[in-house]
Amino acid sequence: MSRALLTKVDDALTMVQNQGMAQTPRERARLQTMDEILLIGRRHLAVHGAAGLSLRAVARDLGVVSSAVYRYVKSRDELLTLLLVDAYNSLGDAVDAAVDKVPEADYSGRFRALGRAVRTWALAEQARYGLLFGSPVPGYDAPADQTTGPGTRVIAKLVGILEGAYTAGIRAGGPPAGPAEEHAGTEAESVPGHLLAADFEAIRSEWGITADDNALARGVLAWAAIFGAVSFEVFGQYGKSTFHDPAALFDVQLDVLARMAGIAGLV
Amino acid sequence: MSRALLTKVDDALTMVQNQGMAQTPRERARLQTMDEILLIGRRHLAVHGAAGLSLRAVARDLGVVSSAVYRYVKSRDELLTLLLVDAYNSLGDAVDAAVDKVPEADYSGRFRALGRAVRTWALAEQARYGLLFGSPVPGYDAPADQTTGPGTRVIAKLVGILEGAYTAGIRAGGPPAGPAEEHAGTEAESVPGHLLAADFEAIRSEWGITADDNALARGVLAWAAIFGAVSFEVFGQYGKSTFHDPAALFDVQLDVLARMAGIAGLV
DNA sequence: AATTTTAGAGAGCACCGCTCTCTAATTCAC
């Protein structure tokens, strides 16, 4: 899916979404203007990046004087928050759709689908991806009450996959299962540190899951690694001509990660 | 090491660096002003972030009218490039120092030292880290001729560690060494795809190394995973109160990565 | 000593976020 196509899908979704309940003509007009602002904002974000998002430019595109947009949006930061939530949901939708196409018992398949969906979305929506996972916009911190929900959709999906594999009895490789000569002795593979163990316990109770510390640690690492690899590609850390088939590289990385995280059940 | 301390070390280094060859008094003054601009820029970067870096503010701090700084720096982007190179070298110095403290044959120890050094530097220099590994500043792309050198110091160090472990005969876990029942059959563990194989071959010849495709793929993944984990922590993706001892979490992740990348020789 | 180079000042241009006031249109209450 191309960048343009993905954005168009989002636009259509936004339109349909907000057009539902329309009472008075004024409210209808307001919602429509609101949608248009979001749409223009999305376009500006894609072209000029988060730091280059300008309310004045949005106003120009809207065909309105700059102060008028403040009737709809309190500040530039509020527009940024709207676009942030919007982007999180767009990514979440893409990931959900991709993962749900794979049978529930095919954990590694679902894991790979998740990873590929993240990468595809990120490459198609580089500026939005940068807004979500890049350097934080200086002087702006997202209001947690609005962003944590949409912002945790991907990790929630990943947790579901990991927990599914865990309860199915699939375990990560590593020292217990790996070559013995490299890990003789008293090494404690189970996660060390009281604080960390407590944190994992809190995660288990919060998410209602049973995966042990080792599985959780590897899951968190897989999560971070996926976004690390995607960020490297999107943000250009690999250099211009190092990898000519980054999709293939990413697939290999997903394979390794699936085994590392202990979800290589069905292959 | 605290943030302030690290920056102070950098400042001192810059001073010493550029103070060396001083011919005429005018040149001496010019170098000194240049240093001061870099120093102020670094401070502004730390406080206001890359997008908030303002030449006018630098001029104010320098005690000079805004147009005057253009005698020293062609544009805001050029100052950004200077700070970019500066930051890459600061990170490179930190990593080199940390890794070189560990015996050359202790590959996993050196790997862990590299990871910890990256994380420590990133946490101490969040804005500079964001400049290097966050979303690209919109409308600015770094001139490759100035930045690729300093920008590849960390991966160069990592390549050295990986190749050392490889030539020492240490191999990654995974299907050949891992549990057999999960990977029966005809799976090709060696990296698939002609393009990817060619890229790895190019990497071998460019870096003068011998590690096979599997080792290279895992090395690249380890590289991306380290920065993914650090970015998650620095950019706040984990949330505020999920992990109370992130250093311990990161150490566990480094352990897993070291085994994944096949450098768990001496433990 | 005369000339050239250079650092800095200052004004100005177009942009930015945001606030304030004013006008005109729409909606609501009666």
Place this chain on the structure above:
DNA sequence: GTGAATTAGAGAGCGGTGCTCTCTAAAATT
């Protein structure tokens, strides 16, 4: 239907930004 209240938008203005241009004064060169 008419008067009151609400609302959308216009416009001016504040202080900030990057950057260019011209001018002055000091320093270095000849």
